[in-house]
Amino acid sequence: MKKISRILILASLIFTACSSENDGAESNENGVDTFDRGAMLANWADNIIAPSFNNFKSTTQQLEDLTLAFTLNPSEENLIALRNQFESSYVNFQTVAMFDIGKAEELSYRRFLNTYPLATSDVENKIASGSYNLELPSSFKEQGFPALDYLLNGLGETDADIVAKYSAENYKNYLLDVSKRINSLTEEVNSSWQGDYRDTFVSGTSSSSTGSVDRFTNKYIMYYETFLRSGKIGYPAGAFTGTPSPINVEAYYSADLSKKLYLQAIKTTQDFFNGKYFNSSSTGMSYKQYLEFLDRGDLADDILSQFGTINSQAINLNDSFKSQVETNNTLMLVAFDELQKEVVLLKLDMVQALSISINYVDSDGD
Amino acid sequence: MRRSVTKYFNSFTDAAPLAVFRIGFGILMLASIIRFYLNGWIEKLYITPKFHFSYYGFEWVKPLGDFTYLLFIICGLAAFFVAIGYKYRIAIITFFLSFTYIELMDKTTYLNHYYFISILSFILIFLPANSYFSLDAWKNSGKAFQKIPRWCIDCIKLLLAIVYFYAGLAKLNSDWLIRAMPLKIWLPSKYDLPFLGDLMQQEWISYAFSWSGMLYDLLIPFLLLYRRTRFAAFLAVIIFHVLTRVLFPIGMFPYIMIVSALIFFSPRVHHQILNKISSWFNISKVKFDNNKLFQNKPKQKKFTILVVAIFFILQLILPWRYLLYSNELFWTEEGYRFSWRVMLMxxxxxxxxxxxxxxxxxxxxxxxxxxxxxxxxxxxxxxxxxxxxxxxxxxxxxxxxxxxxxxxxxxxxxxxxxxxxxxxxxxxxxxxxFDDSFEHKTFILPFYDEIKGL
Structure with a gap:
């Protein structure tokens, strides 16, 4: 009798020891009635994230090329061409901004490309001195799209005034360096997704906090809460302080860009939730399907209907959030409230339904 | 009635089960403290935070900065001394105080398991756990007794029975039994377990686990008490706790419960265990086998029994205090802690x-x-x-x-x-x-739903 119990204890201890490791490869080969997280990760990587970066990379290459053309020949025509490219690249950036995982996380990609408001006077000082190192973390606020926004729109009243600034070598150099850095960082992140990192990401099917689903979901929600809700609407509208702050608007110096950026960011978040392929109408597995599998289709519906409310509320907003904040900030605060309702649905309800922990800390539970 | 009570308190039993319990408890506590340190939790939970959530009435209990490490060292040493039975009384008092202090520092980390350890070590203060197979008994034969009062072992069984039975009672609610919650949320997320991963996706598994968990908790104390079902019950204890260990981040608790459940076995089994330990460490066990009855001054005996009796009355009453609040317990959590409500939400x-x-x-x-x-x-x-x-x-x-x-x-x-x-x-x-108090917190909004049951 004692022997049996000893064997049982031993077997169970071995089992315990094995089970704390995970061999992600085969989570379910019989495929009946189980949700395949590996397939969801593959859909995210192959149909959404990698194509988005690939597309964005081609726009940043264009951006660099047109910047070069403009600095070689600063004309109003070249400025307009460059500005158009800047706007389209900035919009496309909204399709990759949330993927702060892997190489992007390691490089602080998003912070280098889109930290705003820009430290304008620091930028001017560096241009004047001609000595700077854009690779330093201390220079987050002096480069990326906010810097281009300023350098292409904020240097003068008219295009002629702006072009005139580029007679100076220092302005040319800084502008070109900013564009090049956007392009080279994007190149690095993009090639990691076209290469090794894709497999690392997709094979991370573990249910633990180190698994890709948990880690990325944290990123997804953080992006939505901090960068979309607070960054694009909350801070400019003064939702946290009670005092509106136009300088916090994204693309502050561009005439009508901020709302486009906002709408694209919402679309990206919503498409991701739906598992919609980049630039295609097909859909694969994502949060929506996962919730439906877990019998929480009701919650998926609530989340989507809230996205609907957010989108229809956005129709009322001015193309320029700067003028919206200055003329009728109440509408901005309404936008914030609607975004906030979605935060609760995503960060609380969805995460709970998927049994994912936010900002995981490893400690025992009951 | 009175006569049989007196008779019960004057009856003796073999001390071996309590000695084995003491050794197991001490070693597992030492291991827990070391594990806590190795996981970096002392730093993460008690040094890093700028602010700590205190228990009502214990606001003065705070982490001690870097001295918090010293506190853990003291606690670990005390556990070791308990295990070997050296200066037992001082060791177990030190353990109880240091462990309880650690738990009171921040209620963020509250777990029923920790509370269980605290009160168990409290009750151990009053038990002659060092009278057999301990360094104290080895060094001073005047302190060595092979026979101790029966209630000394029964009260540990009673405490275990309360923990299980109340945990079972707490599961008698509609969320657990009718909706299979929260297991229906938790189990499917364990899809990557070897062998079990796919099974965990099935809805019926959540129901099966919910119902069998409830039955297990309610019945296991009795099955362990009854001689003919004891061995099967102990196998169930092992399976149940190992399964919870596999499925949930539950730390050392499963091992503690498995080792604790050994106390239900007869002295014969415990003598076998001690023989084994003796042969490993070259201890002459016969030296302890003196057949002497544990002696205590009548006054001290009365006092001890009084403390233990009050302790158990409190333990039996405390989990019901939630009835004094009118709102849904799971929603307000007023009267939720210290009641063996484990994994319910x-x-x-x-x-x-x-x-x-x-x-x-x-x-x-x-x-x-x-x-x-x-x-x-x-x-x-x-x-x-x-x-x-x-x-x-x-x-x-x-x-x-x-x-x-x-x-x-x-x-x-x-x-x-x-x-x-x-x-x-x-x-x-x-x-x-508002200030914190035991009164109902009126700023909590209504639940607008009902969870039926206890």
Whole structure:
């Protein structure tokens, strides 16, 4: 009798020891009635994230090329061409901004490309001195799209005034360096997704906090809460302080860009939730399907209907959030409230339904 | 009746089970403390946080900075001394005090398991666990007794029985039995377990686990007590606890319960275990086998029994205190802790605090991560007493920063066992108007649902 119990204890201890490791490869080969997280990760990587970066990379290459053309020949025509490219690249950036995982996380990609408001006077000082190192973390606020926004729109009243600034070598150099850095960082992140990192990401099917689903979901929600809700609407509208702050608007110096950026960011978040392929109408597995599998289709519906409310509320907003904040900030605060309702649905309800922990800390539970 | 009670308290039994229990308890506690340190939890849970959530009435218990490590060292050493039975009384008192102090430092880390360890070590203070197979008994044969009063072993069985049985009673509710919550949320997320992963996706498994878990908790004390079912029951104990270890991040607790359950076995089994230990360490066990009856001064004996009796009456009553509150227990958590309510809730919250300067009308929102660790924020966001304490902390903090006439509001939502999240605390109530107390917290919004059962 004692022997049996000893064997049982031993077997169970071995089992315990094995089970704390995970061999992600085969989570379910019989495929009946189980949700395949590996397939969801593959859909995210192959149909959404990698194509988005690939597309964005081609726009940043264009951006660099047109910047070069403009600095070689600063004309109003070249400025307009460059500005158009800047706007389209900035919009496309909204399709990759949330993927702060892997190489992007390691490089602080998003912070280098889109930290705003820009430290304008620091930028001017560096241009004047001609000595700077854009690779330093201390220079987050002096480069990326906010810097281009300023350098292409904020240097003068008219295009002629702006072009005139580029007679100076220092302005040319800084502008070109900013564009090049956007392009080279994007190149690095993009090639990691076209290469090794894709497999690392997709094979991370573990249910633990180190698994890709948990880690990325944290990123997804953080992006939505901090960068979309607070960054694009909350801070400019003064939702946290009670005092509106136009300088916090994204693309502050561009005439009508901020709302486009906002709408694209919402679309990206919503498409991701739906598992919609980049630039295609097909859909694969994502949060929506996962919730439906877990019998929480009701919650998926609530989340989507809230996205609907957010989108229809956005129709009322001015193309320029700067003028919206200055003329009728109440509408901005309404936008914030609607975004906030979605935060609760995503960060609380969805995460709970998927049994994912936010900002995981490893400690025992009951 | 009275005669049989007196007779019971004058009857003796073999001391071996208590000795084995003492050794197992001491070793597992030492291992727990070492594991806690190795996981970096001393630093993470007690040194890093800028603010700690205190238990009501124990606000004076705070981490000691770097001396917190010393506290853990003392606790670990005491556990070791308990295991070998050296200076036992001092060791177990030291263990009880240091362990309980650690648990009282921050209620963020509250677990029923820790509470169980605290009260178990308290009761061990009053038991002659060093009278057999201990260094104390080895060195001083005057302190060595092979026979101890029967109640000394029975009271550990009783405590274990209370833990299991009350945990079972707490499962008699509609969420657990009818909706299979929260297991229906938790189990499918274990899809990557070897062998079991796919099974965990099935709905019936959640129901099977819920119902068998409830039956296990309610029945296991009796099956362990009854000689003919004891061995099968012990196998069930092993399977149950190993399974919980596999499925949930539950730490050392399963091992503690498995080792504790050995106490139900007859002295013969325990003598075999001690023989084994003796042969490993070259201890002459016969030296302890003196057949002497444990002797105590009548006054001391009376006192001990009185303390133990009061202790158990409290243990039996305390879990029912939630009946004094009229609202849904799972929602308000008033009377929830210290009641063996284990794994009953998947509950999470979202709480955003607003600080208002009543003079100027200016307001701003608080970034919780400026003050709390992610773990603290998680626990705070769905427990009203945490929310209240944090609001007062924020007020103190911003007063020091020069704000005066502060008001603190919270916008909060809580999701419980798969229900859609609902507003939790009145958003228009200035939390500073309330102090923590055992009274019902009126600023908690209604649950608008019903969980039937105990």
């Amino acid at each position: 998947e509950k999470a919250g979202y709480a955003e605090f607003k600080v208002v300067d009543a003079d100027s009308g200016k307001r701003f929102y608080v970034n919780n991560s400026d003050f709390l660790t992610p773990f603290q924020e998680k626990q705070m966001s769905f427990q009203p007493d945490f929310i209240l304490q944090y609001a007062h902390f924020l007020a103190d903090h911003f007063r020091k920063e020069g704000h005066s006439n502060i008001e603190v509001y919270v916008e909060s939502y809580v999701g419980l066992n798969g229900r859609k999240s609902k507003p939790y605390i009145s958003a228009d109530v200035n939390l500073l108007n």
